[in-house]
Amino acid sequence: MFRxxxxxxxxxxxxxxxxAVVVLILALVxxxxxxxxxxxxxxxxxxxxxxxxxxxxxxxxxxxxxxxxILVTVLVFLVSAIAITGVIILLHYDSTRRTLxxxxxxxxxxxxxxxxxxxxxxxxxxxxxxNASAAATLKRSTExxxxxxYEQMFPPGDMIRIVLxxxxxxxxxxxxxxxxxxxxxxxxxxxxxxxxxxGDEGSPVxxxxxxxxxxxxxxxxxRVWIADKLAAMHTLSAGVAHELRNPxxxxxxxxxxxxxxxxxxxxxxxxxxxxxxxxxxxxxRLSVILDNFMKFARPGSVSLHEVxxxxxxxxxxxxxxxxxxxxxxxxxxVVEEKLPPVAGDETHISQVLVxxxxxxxxxxxxxxxxxxxxxxxxxxxxxxxxxxxxxDGVGITKEEISHLFEPFYTTKSSGTGLGLAxxxxxxxxxxxxxxxxxxxxxxxxxxxxxxxxxDQPRKVGMGS
Numbered sequence: 454m455f456r457x458x459x460x461x462x463x464x465x466x467x468x469x470x471x472x473a474v475v476v477l478i479l480a481l482v483x484x485x486x487x488x489x490x491x492x493x494x495x496x497x498x499x500x501x502x503x504x505x506x507x508x509x510x511x512x513x514x515x516x517x518x519x520x521x522x523i524l525v526t527v528l529v530f531l532v533s534a535i536a537i538t539g540v541i542i543l544l545h546y547d548s549t550r551r552t553l554x555x556x557x558x559x560x561x562x563x564x565x566x567x568x569x570x571x572x573x574x575x576x577x578x579x580x581x582x583x584n585a586s587a588a589a590t591l592k593r594s595t596e597x598x599x600x601x602x603y604e605q606m607f608p609p610g611d612m613i614r615i616v617l618x619x620x621x622x623x624x625x626x627x628x629x630x631x632x633x634x635x636x637x638x639x640x641x642x643x644x645x646x647x648x649x650x651x652g653d654e655g656s657p658v659x660x661x662x663x664x665x666x667x668x669x670x671x672x673x674x675x676r677v678w679i680a681d682k683l684a685a686m687h688t689l690s691a692g693v694a695h696e697l698r699n700p701x702x703x704x705x706x707x708x709x710x711x712x713x714x715x716x717x718x719x720x721x722x723x724x725x726x727x728x729x730x731x732x733x734x735x736x737x738r739l740s741v742i743l744d745n746f747m748k749f750a751r752p753g754s755v756s757l758h759e760v761x762x763x764x765x766x767x768x769x770x771x772x773x774x775x776x777x778x779x780x781x782x783x784x785x786x787v788v789e790e791k792l793p794p795v796a797g798d799e800t801h802i803s804q805v806l807v808x809x810x811x812x813x814x815x816x817x818x819x820x821x822x823x824x825x826x827x828x829x830x831x832x833x834x835x836x837x838x839x840x841x842x843x844x845d846g847v848g849i850t851k852e853e854i855s856h857l858f859e860p861f862y863t864t865k866s867s868g869t870g871l872g873l874a875x876x877x878x879x880x881x882x883x884x885x886x887x888x889x890x891x892x893x894x895x896x897x898x899x900x901x902x903x904x905x906x907x908d909q910p911r912k913v914g915m916g917s
Contacts (some may be wrong), residue, residue: 454572455865456753458752464673472491474827477538478500478682482506484547484593495720508740521910526573531672534542539578547588547902549779559638564584565584565585567584567586568586568665569586569589569663569664569665570584570586570588570590570591570662570665571583571584571586571587571661571662571663572598572648572661572662572664573588573659573660573661573662574603574650574659574660574662575615575658576621576657576659576662577602577658578602578603578604578617578621579596579600579601579602579603580599580601580602580603581659582599582608583598583599586665587662587664590633590643590653590664590665590825591606591634592636592663593637594762595607600748611634612632612633612634613632613634613643613645613664616630616632616645616647617647617660618661618664620662621660623657625646625807625828626646626648626649627645627646627647629644629645629646630644630753631643631644631645631646631667631671632644641666641668641673642666642667642668643664643665643666643667644664644665644666644667645662645663645664646661646662646663646861647660647662648660648661648663649661665903672888674818675855681754691862694743696724697739697743698743701736701739701740701743703735704736704828705733705736705740708729708732708733708736712726712729712733718872731776742871750753756800757793757797757798757883757906758796758797758906759795759796759906760794760795760796760797760798760799760802760903760906761794761825762792762794762840762903763786763788763792763827763836764787765799765802765803765806766786766806766825766827766840769803769806769807769810770784770786770825771805772807773810773814776814777814777823780814780818780820781819781820781821782808782814782817782820782821782822782823783820783821783822783823784823784825785822785823785824785825786824786825786826786827787824787825787826787827788825788826788827789827789828789829791831791915792827792829792838793838793905793907794905795838795903795904795905795906796883796884796903796904796905796906796907797883797885797903798883799904800882801879801882801883802903804875804876805844805879805880805881805887805901808838808872808873808875808876809842809876809899809901810823810842811872811898812872812897813842813844813846816844816845816846816848816849816896816897817844817845817846817847818847821844821845821846822844822845823841823842823844824841824843824844824845825840825842826839826840826841826843827839827840827841829905830902830904835904836904836905836907837885837902837903837904837905838902838903838905839900840900840901840902840903841898841899841900841901842898842899842901843896843898843899844896845895845898846895846897847894848891848892848893848895848896849889849891849893849897849899850891850893854889854890857873857889858873858874858876880901883903883904884904884905885901885902886900886901886902887899887901887902888900899907
């Protein structure tokens with residue numbers, strides 16, 4: 454763990470206890486040596502006095518000898534105590550220094566191992582620490598970040614710079630705040646949190662920034678939300694379609710009978726014929742809507758097997774060729790030569806691609822170019838075949854893109870809003886993905902990805 458914040462003064466860091474123990478032992482040893490010296494003098498004096506009186510000149514010499522012995526003993530004690538204290542302090546300092554290096558190494562390893570990006574910025578706005586995750590999130594090297602001012606890293610008006618200005622200058626922090634960040638040609642979503650960075654004395658010395666790229670996470674959350682919404686609509690769609698189909702069939706049948714009866718009796722006027730024609734057309738339209746309901750609610754089960762993507766694309770383009778000519782749309786395909794087969798079903802894949810092409814055609818009322826590009830991709834060690842349909846139509850706003858795969862949402866006056874919802878569900882059941890990107894006025898690109906066939910054929914339930 455990290456060392457605690459020091460609160461003691463320097464003198465309290467000295468290891469008094471081991472020093473005191475060693476000094477007491479040294480004092481005991483010196484005292485014993487001094488006692489032995491005095492005892493030796495006593496025995497010597499007794500030996501001299503056995504034969505008669507002791508000369509008076511001997512006493513000053515004895516006292517001088519005792520004083521010298523005591524002085525030498527004290528000096529030896531002091532020198533030894535100082536030396537031993539110095540050695541203990543040196544050993545303690547070396548142990549503390551090694552512990553500090555270990556703590557610094559541990560802190561560095563922890564900082565580098567954290568999957569969340571970490572930046573520390575001092576009061577002058579300079580980056581003082583950065584880990585690998587932060588560098589990867591910001592799409593910059595560590596050398597580009599360390600020692601640089603955040604004002605040089607982020608241009609004026611950048612959301613991250615605005616947040617850091619508030620944290621450093623106004624003590625205004627954010628917690629898990631999502632904001633756009635442009636890295637090269639792509640705009641990512643960065644989740645940012647800031648907090649005060651305090652020093653040993655508890656005073657703020659800067660700001661610590663936690664950041665994480667949540668672009669894929671938000672996309673996954675969005676897909677899960679759509680999947681939950683689709684699941685809730687499946688049961689409702691099935692019930693509505695079942696309940697409406699019978700009365701609608703009865704209405705359609707009786708309209709035909711009424712028309713025939715009126716024609717036989719000569720009672721069908723031109724105006725009445727037009728009314729009946731409208732009613733028949735609307736009944737057919739309702740029937741189509743109900744068919745879509747049933748497809749959306751119970752697509753059935755599909756047997757996954759190898760599908761030749763190139764042959765399937767050629768077949769779909771042949772089907773859509775005449776409609777493209779009528780709308781003055783030029784179809785163009787860019788397909789790699791050696792494409793592996795994908796795991797899927799021709800009927801369901803065709804339904805997805807036809808829905809996408811129809812939407813592209815409707816987005817180009819005055820004609821234009823629709824390009825289908827097919828290529829192999831490898832993402833996270835898994836092989837995919839990517840089919841991208843790109844048009845130069847009117848485009849879609851960000852608000853509309855966020856609702857595209859919701860059932861019954863449509864931007865067309867005659868649309869049912871189920872085409873892309875069905876396509877989304879089919880892609881989910883096939884184990885693929887579908888994504889839409891668009892610039893209003895410049896066109897739309899729909900990218901579908903299908904897993905390459907590597908397993909044995911199997912059945913997958915399309916209903917849930």
